[in-house]
Amino acid sequence: MALSGIQIYKLLPQTNCKDCxxxxxxxxxxxxxxxxxxxxxxxxxxxxxxxxxxxxAAPPIRLVVLKSDGYEVKAGxxxxxxxxxxxxxxxxxxxxxxxxxxxxxxxxxxxxxADGFKVNYVGIDLVLDGFAVASVSGDAAAFSxxxxxxxxxxxxxxxxMSRDPEILAGGLQAVDGESPLIYGADAQNWEAMxxxxxxxxxxxxxxxxxxxxxxxxxxxxxSRGVEDLVLDPGGxxxxxxxxxxxxxxxxxxKKNFRPLGYPVITxxxxxxxxxxxxxLAAQSIAKYAGFIVMDQFAPxxxxxxxxxxxxxxxxxxxxxxxxxxxxxxxxPKPEDPVLVTTNFSITYFSVANEVEGSxxxxxxxxxxxxxxxxxxxxxxxxxxxxxxxxxxxxxxxxDKVSRKRVVIPGHVAVLSGELEEELPxxxxxxxxxxxxDIPTFMKQAL
Amino acid sequence: MPIEIPMDKWPGAIxxxxxxxxxxxxxxxSRTITVGGxxxxxxxxxxxxxxxxxxxxxxxxDRRPDDWSPLLLKAWGEAAENxxxxxxxxxxAGADLIQLSLSLTDAAGNPNTPQAAVAAVKATxxxxxxxxxxxxxxxxxxxxxxxxAVAEATKGERLVLGLCEDKNYRTIVATAMANGHLVSARxxxxxxxxxxxxxxxxxxxxxxxRILMDPTTGALGYGIExxxxxxxxxxxxxxxxxxxxxxxxIVTPGFEAWKAKESKVGEGVPEAWGDWLGRAxxxxxxxxxxxxxxxxxxxxxxxxxxxxxLNTVIADLMAAPVTA
Numbered sequence: 200m201a202l203s204g205i206q207i208y209k210l211l212p213q214t215n216c217k218d219c220x221x222x223x224x225x226x227x228x229x230x231x232x233x234x235x236x237x238x239x240x241x242x243x244x245x246x247x248x249x250x251x252x253x254x255x256a257a258p259p260i261r262l263v264v265l266k267s268d269g270y271e272v273k274a275g276x277x278x279x280x281x282x283x284x285x286x287x288x289x290x291x292x293x294x295x296x297x298x299x300x301x302x303x304x305x306x307x308x309x310x311x312x313a314d315g316f317k318v319n320y321v322g323i324d325l326v327l328d329g330f331a332v333a334s335v336s337g338d339a340a341a342f343s344x345x346x347x348x349x350x351x352x353x354x355x356x357x358x359x360m361s362r363d364p365e366i367l368a369g370g371l372q373a374v375d376g377e378s379p380l381i382y383g384a385d386a387q388n389w390e391a392m393x394x395x396x397x398x399x400x401x402x403x404x405x406x407x408x409x410x411x412x413x414x415x416x417x418x419x420x421x422s423r424g425v426e427d428l429v430l431d432p433g434g435x436x437x438x439x440x441x442x443x444x445x446x447x448x449x450x451x452x453k454k455n456f457r458p459l460g461y462p463v464i465t466x467x468x469x470x471x472x473x474x475x476x477x478x479l480a481a482q483s484i485a486k487y488a489g490f491i492v493m494d495q496f497a498p499x500x501x502x503x504x505x506x507x508x509x510x511x512x513x514x515x516x517x518x519x520x521x522x523x524x525x526x527x528x529x530x531p532k533p534e535d536p537v538l539v540t541t542n543f544s545i546t547y548f549s550v551a552n553e554v555e556g557s558x559x560x561x562x563x564x565x566x567x568x569x570x571x572x573x574x575x576x577x578x579x580x581x582x583x584x585x586x587x588x589x590x591x592x593x594x595x596x597x598d599k600v601s602r603k604r605v606v607i608p609g610h611v612a613v614l615s616g617e618l619e620e621e622l623p624x625x626x627x628x629x630x631x632x633x634x635x636d637i638p639t640f641m642k643q644a645l
Numbered sequence: 646m647p648i649e650i651p652m653d654k655w656p657g658a659i660x661x662x663x664x665x666x667x668x669x670x671x672x673x674x675s676r677t678i679t680v681g682g683x684x685x686x687x688x689x690x691x692x693x694x695x696x697x698x699x700x701x702x703x704x705x706x707d708r709r710p711d712d713w714s715p716l717l718l719k720a721w722g723e724a725a726e727n728x729x730x731x732x733x734x735x736x737x738a739g740a741d742l743i744q745l746s747l748s749l750t751d752a753a754g755n756p757n758t759p760q761a762a763v764a765a766v767k768a769t770x771x772x773x774x775x776x777x778x779x780x781x782x783x784x785x786x787x788x789x790x791x792x793x794a795v796a797e798a799t800k801g802e803r804l805v806l807g808l809c810e811d812k813n814y815r816t817i818v819a820t821a822m823a824n825g826h827l828v829s830a831r832x833x834x835x836x837x838x839x840x841x842x843x844x845x846x847x848x849x850x851x852x853x854x855r856i857l858m859d860p861t862t863g864a865l866g867y868g869i870e871x872x873x874x875x876x877x878x879x880x881x882x883x884x885x886x887x888x889x890x891x892x893x894x895i896v897t898p899g900f901e902a903w904k905a906k907e908s909k910v911g912e913g914v915p916e917a918w919g920d921w922l923g924r925a926x927x928x929x930x931x932x933x934x935x936x937x938x939x940x941x942x943x944x945x946x947x948x949x950x951x952x953x954x955l956n957t958v959i960a961d962l963m964a965a966p967v968t969a
Contacts, residue, residue: 449651459648477931481934481935497920498919500927503927552904
């Protein structure tokens with residue numbers, strides 16, 4: 200595991216020469232331990248110490264990056280089992296699989312559709328990450344043709360799937376200069392696969408049906424010079440997949456077990472029942488996958504999966520925010536009411552949903568409260584009369600409405616006097632405390 | 646190489662709670678459902694056996710709902726006209742439990758009455774042998790009025806009465822205590838608030854093995870990450886030995902997912918949202934799947950297809966072989 204500042208200090212020259220820019224070696228060691236500087240800032244450290252420090256500084260789950268022209272997908276570098284302990288960092292890459300038994304036209308159509316898929320969620324455009332091309336024909340030419348067809352429709356990173364190195368070689372040729380993922384190496388083909396991965400700067404998926412066999416195989420491949428590895432421990436249904444991914448994550452994080460310190464790849468489509476594929480992908484998102492390969496491309500399944508991924512990988516310290524602004528709900532006209540809330544995404548959605556569900560038109564002023572809910576923001580001084588007035592003026596609400604009246608959340612009723620002073624000429628009304636009561640309030644009180 | 650899997654040795658365990666009572670136990674149910682009893686995180690059979698599978702409750706109403714998605718009404722068809730046919734249809738769809746949510750008003754807009762609530766509950770009990778959860782309309786005064794009458798009229802059935810919240814729990818707990826029922830205690834996505842409500846309820850002398858806790862969840866896209874983490878933290882606290890969090894968790898992904906715009910609205914939405922029905926069911930089932938992984942013991946669902954899918958997934962998760 201990571202070394203403490205004192206342990207690092209013992210590996211440094213201890214001369215306090217200041218060449219690193221810090222007054223003492225100990226100060227530099229502390230910064231190193233906090234990962235705020237690079238070891239390379241010290242010109243005098245011995246090779247032996249360097250190696251030792253590099254080993255200890257290596258993340259328990261290796262970062263694997265797939266690259267293509269203009270895109271990259273990262274997996275690994277995770278440090279916790281539960282998101283509340285810190286956060287999950289690299290969202291698992293979502294890939295769509297095509298087969299070389301499909302015609303190039305079929306492949307191109309599916310890939311182009313998925314490549315262009317984009318869905319907006321709280322102001323963020325969510326997209327898929329790449330494609331997997333699987334050899335099922337056993338024919339090298341068909342595989343290269345399939346890879347070429349994908350490349351004609353998308354530039355996103357690829358996963359090339361075959362256990363036959365000769366078939367893969369042709370496909371890899373077609374994406375020369377990229378860093379795809381090769382899937383994969385097993386107990387029979389690992390030497391040739393490792394050589395291919397090395398030659399093409401590709402990452403390599405390692406396949407075995409027990410963790411013991413998997414660990415043996417990654418060690419052998421690593422000693423052949425390939426370190427960007429991805430694990431497929433088998434287990435294609437919910438129970439075994441959860442067991443495998445949990446055990447691998449625990450071994451990496453709790454025991455710093457290097458042979459399994461790599462991201463995991465899953466294939467939810469292999470579950471068989473297509474209605475369960477999105478659910479197994481959801482489990483993969485919640486429980487530790489690094490790459491997820493889907494067989495179906497259906498917007499009604501991909502959209503919720505991308506949202507789930509966004510949610511689970513949100514830093515618990517930094518809530519999702521909505522862009523502050525004036526939002527129109529149910530096509531409001533100038534005479535319709537103006538409601539005020541904060542830009543915490545859940546607050547916004549609670550309010551927007553209730554108003555939308557009521558069918559009543561309204562203008563919603565989303566105030567920049569630094570992503571906090573009404574009460575939290577009020578307590579922190581991020582949702583006060585001044586900020587609300589600033590939003591009302593800044594978004595030129597007066598130009599859009601004929602009736603100068605704003606409704607503030609019931610929890611901040613105390614602000615109404617001050618707000619009257621900040622917004623001369625406006626009527627300030629106090630709305631309900633809970634979003635769920637807004638429709639009744641709008642019907643009865645506005 | 647030999648690998649030693651890191652095992653968590655937890656000092657605590659989740660309480661085992663049985664819903665419903667058979668004739669021999671003083672009720673009329675044809676079967677009971679037991680949840681809880683976990684000694685480790687969900688479905689990690691290599692660490693300890695998970696004694697009871699999570700249960701699926703199907704939410705029905707005492708009359709055809711005014712504000713439910715047309716997709717749900719279509720799926721249940723005429724069964725949704727009254728709780729009797731609805732409960733039967735829910736049982737046939739694979740429910741382990743029925744959650745009967747009482748309406749605020751009758752179809753004509755008159756306030757619901759204790760007499761009507763009791764009649765609906767009794768009819769549902771007569772129609773279907775599954776254990777029942779009865780939830781009030783969500784307004785404190787009305788909840789208390791209806792649930793007290795229901796509790797008294799069904800003494801000994803081990804119904805689950807809901808919802809107990811920090812501002813309104815005394816009356817419901819008292820009547821559950823007097824009439825041999827259970828309660829569901831809801832708090833808003835926070836470990837300490839959940840704990841505090843459980844303490845308040847047990848301070849009234851109510852036994853902990855008759856409390857389910859509902860930590861509240863948001864649907865996918867509407868705060869599921871808060872619910873997910875609150876549940877993981879509650880479950881970890883329980884396993885670490887905090888007795889006031891060692892209660893089975895009930896969550897309502899059906900209610901949450903079906904109020905999201907993605908499920909409610911079929912027209913005028915972005916094309917990237919895809920097919921409406923498919924999306925709505927995915928919204929419910931993906932929300933429910935994430936909650937299963939974070940420790941849900943009872944999932945309250947709404948669409949029959951979601952019930953089928955979750956039943957399949959739970960069976961798979963429970964069947965996981967010991968691999969270590």
